[in-house]
Amino acid sequence: MKGGSNVAPVIIKKKKVVAGDGHHGGAWKVAYADFVTAMMAFFMLMWLLNATTEKQRKGIADYFSPTIAVNRVSGGGDGSLGGTSVFSENTLPKVGTGATSLHPTRDVAARGAITAPDSGAGKADMAKLEEALLGRGGESVLEENDLRHVELRLTDEGVTIEIFDLPDAPLFTDGNRTTPLLQALARGIAAAANAVENQIAVDAHTRSVPLVRSENPVWTDSATRAGVLRDLLTGAGLDEARFDRTTAHADREPVSANPMSERNNRLEVVFLRP
Incomplete structure (x- = not known):
């Protein structure tokens, strides 16, 4: 700057902004929402336990953890899965050679296989x-x-x-x-x-x-x-x-x-x- 100039110097200040300052952003809201949801689920569970009978509670438990009974007459299929999906019928275990309780084959009928x-x-x-x-x-x-x-x-x-x-x-x-x-x-x-x-x-x-x-x-x-x-x-x-x-x-x-x-x-x- 030339001496004797009447122009004031320009000063630039840089302010560093820290994200989440004050209330740490919105993370606390997510944590609080999770807490409220968990508490609501807990109280719903307590209400169900108090409002249902033993048989109803057993039915609810069986719905979420189904069991599959294995038949005493069991074997493989006539090919890959016997030509069907394992979820295609109500009874998942195979009976005999490529048959199920809903659609038995002639070999199974001849052996007198036990029904499901x-x-x-x-x-x-x-x-x-x-x-x-x-x-x-x-x-x-x-x-x-x-x-x-x-x-x-x-x-x-x-x-x-x-x-x-x-x-x-x-x-x-x-x-x-x-x-x-x-x-x-x-x-x-x-x-x-x-x-x-x-x-x-x-x-x-x-x-x-x-x-x-x-x-x-x-x-x-x-x-x-x-x-x-x-x-x-x-x-x-x-x-x-x-x-x-x-x-x-x-x-x-x-x-x-x-x-x-x-x-x-x-x-x-x-x-x-x-």
Whole structure:
């Protein structure tokens, strides 16, 4: 700059701007939204647990974690996947050589392969028994309070009606003496059995007893209870010729994690597949 000039010097200032200064940008909003969403999901879960029954909760759990039963007669296909996709039918396991339960081949039919649990005949029997026993199509043969002790399911053997103890309502008292509850359940099952013509099997299960006892009565109790239920069913009008077997399982197949739980005391009436 020349000396003696009256022009003021120009000064340029550079200000460094830091991003996110003050409130750290919008990241906190995303974190807060995730937190609120998680809390909403948690409270919805708590509400569902309180507003649904045990059967409904089991149905929801099975929906999100489905299981696939493997048939005892199983094998490969007549080529890659037997010419079909593994998701093309309701039953995923293959039966025999390139066949499924919905479309069996001649080789499978000749061998007499076992049908899958969800076959049409089994579903039809299940629907008839549900309609008669639970009153799905009209009046139920059981009181609403008694239905707490009843569970129906479709298995490889056929349709199973399971009746079981609850902590405040046992099926037997003083050893193997029947209660009015069991007698009412037997009358209802006998009435519902008229809806189908299947042969019947009776299975009995008991809970474990403390090992300090000198004798373990679980085998004797389960055998006696299976016979008692058969006698109750025949006494209620069920034809004795329809019974195929009675089986005592003792405490070998508990359904509860606690082997001494009352829930393990149960009787099963199985309507066998033809």
